[in-house]
Structure formats: structure tokens, C-alpha cells
Amino acid sequence: MRQAAQEVVRTLREAGHRALFAGGCVRDLEHGAEPKDYDIATDATPPEILRLFPKGNTVGAHFGVVLVRRGGFDFEIATFRAEGAYSDGRRPDSVTFTTPEEDARRRDFTINGMFFDPDTGAVIDYVGGEADLKARLIRAIGDPVARFREDYLRMLRAVRFATVLDFEIEPHTWAALKVRAPHAAEISPERVREELDKIWRSPRRVKGFDLLVDSGLMGVLLPEVVNLRGCEQPPQFHPEGDVFTHTRLMLDLLPPEADVPLVLSVLFHDIGKPGTYSYDAEADRIRFNGHDKLGAEMTVGILRRLRYPNHLIEAVESGVANHMIFKDVQRMRTAKLKRFMARPHFESELELHRVDCAGSHGMLDNWEFLREKAVEFAAEPLIPPRLVNGHDLMALGHPAGPRLGELLTQIQDLQLEGALTSREEALAWLAVHAPMPDSAAKTDPA
Numbered sequence: 001m002r003q004a005a006q007e008v009v010r011t012l013r014e015a016g017h018r019a020l021f022a023g024g025c026v027r028d029l030e031h032g033a034e035p036k037d038y039d040i041a042t043d044a045t046p047p048e049i050l051r052l053f054p055k056g057n058t059v060g061a062h063f064g065v066v067l068v069r070r071g072g073f074d075f076e077i078a079t080f081r082a083e084g085a086y087s088d089g090r091r092p093d094s095v096t097f098t099t100p101e102e103d104a105r106r107r108d109f110t111i112n113g114m115f116f117d118p119d120t121g122a123v124i125d126y127v128g129g130e131a132d133l134k135a136r137l138i139r140a141i142g143d144p145v146a147r148f149r150e151d152y153l154r155m156l157r158a159v160r161f162a163t164v165l166d167f168e169i170e171p172h173t174w175a176a177l178k179v180r181a182p183h184a185a186e187i188s189p190e191r192v193r194e195e196l197d198k199i200w201r202s203p204r205r206v207k208g209f210d211l212l213v214d215s216g217l218m219g220v221l222l223p224e225v226v227n228l229r230g231c232e233q234p235p236q237f238h239p240e241g242d243v244f245t246h247t248r249l250m251l252d253l254l255p256p257e258a259d260v261p262l263v264l265s266v267l268f269h270d271i272g273k274p275g276t277y278s279y280d281a282e283a284d285r286i287r288f289n290g291h292d293k294l295g296a297e298m299t300v301g302i303l304r305r306l307r308y309p310n311h312l313i314e315a316v317e318s319g320v321a322n323h324m325i326f327k328d329v330q331r332m333r334t335a336k337l338k339r340f341m342a343r344p345h346f347e348s349e350l351e352l353h354r355v356d357c358a359g360s361h362g363m364l365d366n367w368e369f370l371r372e373k374a375v376e377f378a379a380e381p382l383i384p385p386r387l388v389n390g391h392d393l394m395a396l397g398h399p400a401g402p403r404l405g406e407l408l409t410q411i412q413d414l415q416l417e418g419a420l421t422s423r424e425e426a427l428a429w430l431a432v433h434a435p436m437p438d439s440a441a442k443t444d445p446a
């Protein structure tokens, strides 16, 4: 990809233009990371770029950006530009084509404001990005209060870069972020979701969680999580402390590669606790009756608010709604257990259960039981094909209706328990337990 990007730069240069790598890819190259993409900045105007790349996509040409494909990769070529006022807080009202230096100054953070000359390997740094990269600092370019006011998404980007890169946020930038945090409510939900997801995907997600809470962004974007603070729990099951501490601890116990639905189910699994808190005087203990159900409802509300797709909402909702059932698994009949384990999000829910236990009382007996059962059941599908189906039963004379469904479930239970292993056995069982007037005669030669 770098070679292809370099060819794009060369094409622009051979036509007499200036052209440089710009922004995130320069940060990554200087930081020793592999860039996800290469953005190219040039003094060529969009019509000039299009003359050199006639197949270029002009969608962004209005803002001075042309999309070009080379070597199977897409590259954004943007004309050096300054940006006008941000009256809507997300998009500049106008852009004017200008110098590389001004182009650097419109960017968000110093580490994102550098250019790179791929021919000489020189970094062109007008904003002190190299020093901040070495010092591992996220620092706004210019006055941080003004820069956040132009586009409040930059507050979330600051937290995201600090999390993903494991950098610190420079004190003035941090102070401005805290002052401006209430305005995070004005960022579009889709943009919030994209940034939060990048934080949750990072192995350093707990650092992101702390920065979101300490900055005040969490209180604006996910107040339900901040509300877990001070929600006391029975100490015999939760020696670690309140629900907030428990949730944070679980986040820390997740494997580095945990996916977004799993992280969200950790964040929200006990979100119904503050709303269901009660004190049982007789037993002298705190209870949260129905917190799983309330939590699942709240989860759906939060995820809809952030415009998550339905398949993700269903996965997280299932994790929250079912997390209390795991304490019953050792008492389940085999058929019920197999059905529980065969549900679509079981693997992720099992991991939620593991960190739920590890982040509180530490007893993993239910988790170990389920792992052993998974090995024991591994030889065949958890839910194998049915031995008989509805057509078979109707052919025997059973009328369609609820009774038919009950019979099929009974037979499947026995199949899952290992009591019925073939079609013949299932038919024989039916003849005994649900005989038809005439089939009974057929199976009884006497």
C-alpha cells in the first residue's frame, strides 16, 4: 500500500505539484506502526488532480478531496486547505486552498498534523508533532477550548487516541476537554458510536473507560454507567465493592481481543441494579430483583439511542437478560442445558459469566462445569436433526395443533437426554405414550 501511495505522490510531482503523505499515516509511520491508510495532501486543485487521475472519484471534490484507486487501494488526495467557521460544530462552512502550514493548523492534534515526504523520508512538522509523539502526548493544535468548540467530536478523538496509543492527554487540552465535555451531547450519535467502538476494541479499554468517566464525557454519553457509582452490593458476593467498581474490574479482566458486543454486555450487565435496589430486612441483605430484565430493557434503549444495528442490539440484550441464568446450569436437565448452550450468543455470554465471577466472588464452578459439558457434548451437534417431524406425526393420524408441538418437544427432550437414539425408537415410544386408535391396533398383533 505504501508503494502504491508513493506512486500517487510521484504522479502529482511529475506534473510539477507538491505532494506529501499527511495526517494519521505520518503519525503511524513515525510511531513505528503500520498505517491503515495513506492520505495525500497536495497543492494541486481538484480539477488538476482529476486531470492526472481521470478515474478519480469526485464525491468530496467540493471540500477539496478526490478519491483515487491505485494498486488495489483507495487514497484520498486533498488539496492543502484552511477551514472556515464551524457553525454546525461538525463541518466547516467553507474551505479555502492554501499552504501546507495552514493545512497542518486546521488538524486536531499535533501528532495528527505532520506531513511526510516519501522520496526523502523527511518529516515536515509545523506544529510540534514529533516532540509530542516522543513524549507520548495528545495535544490540541492551537487553543484547545476553541478547537473543541469547532468540533466536539475532537473530545472523543482525544480520548480514543490516548487509549489506543497509550498516550497521555496534555494538561491544557485535558482541562479544556473537561470544561467542554457537556457539549458532547451535541455530537451526532453515529459519530459517538464509531469513536466509542474504537475505545472498546482497544486492549487498553479500561484506560479509555477511566478517561471517559474522569473527563465527564461518560456522564453525558452513558449516564447509566456513571450511575452505578455508589450502588452498594451484598459484600458476601461482592467483596470488590459497588457496582461501578465491579463493572470496571470486569472490563479489566476481558481478553485483549474481546469484541464490541462482549464489552458492551459487560458495561451494561448490571445497569438495572440501581433501579431495582431493595433491602431484605428478614434476610438482612441487599437484593436486586429483576435487575436482569430491567437491565436488558435499558440496554436496548441505550443502543438504539446510539444507532447500533439490530443484530448487535440483540446480542448485547441477550447477554444482559441471561446473565443470571448461569448460576442455575448445574441444576438443569440435560435437554434444557443443551438448548441453553445452543443459543446463538452462548460463547460470548459464557465469557461475560467468567469475568462476572472473576470480578467478584471468584468462584468459577459454573463456568468450569459448562466448559466440561462443552467437551462432553462436542462429539455431535448440541441440537441434532429431529428423529421424527410434524409430517411423520400427522401421517400417523395426529391432528395439527398445540398437542403435536408438545409431542415433538417431548421426543426432542428424550433425544437430547440420550433416551431415544433412532427414528425406530421414537416411533415405538409414540406407539406407547401417544397411541392412535387404529395405530394401537396395528402395533398390537394380539
Ligand code: ATP
Binding pocket: 022, 023, 024, 025, 036, 039, 106, 107, 108, 109, 112, 113, 151, 153, 154
Ligand atoms: P485513524 O484513521 O487511525 O482512525 P487518523 O488520524 O487517520 O486516525 P482520520 O479520521 O482518518 O484519523 O483523519 C485523518 C486526518 O484528518 C487526521 O489525522 C487529522 O489530521 C485530520 N482530522 C480528522 N478528523 C478531524 C477532526 N474532527 N478535526 C480536525 N482534524 C481532523
Ligand code: MG
Binding pocket: 024, 025, 036, 037
Ligand atoms: Mg485515517
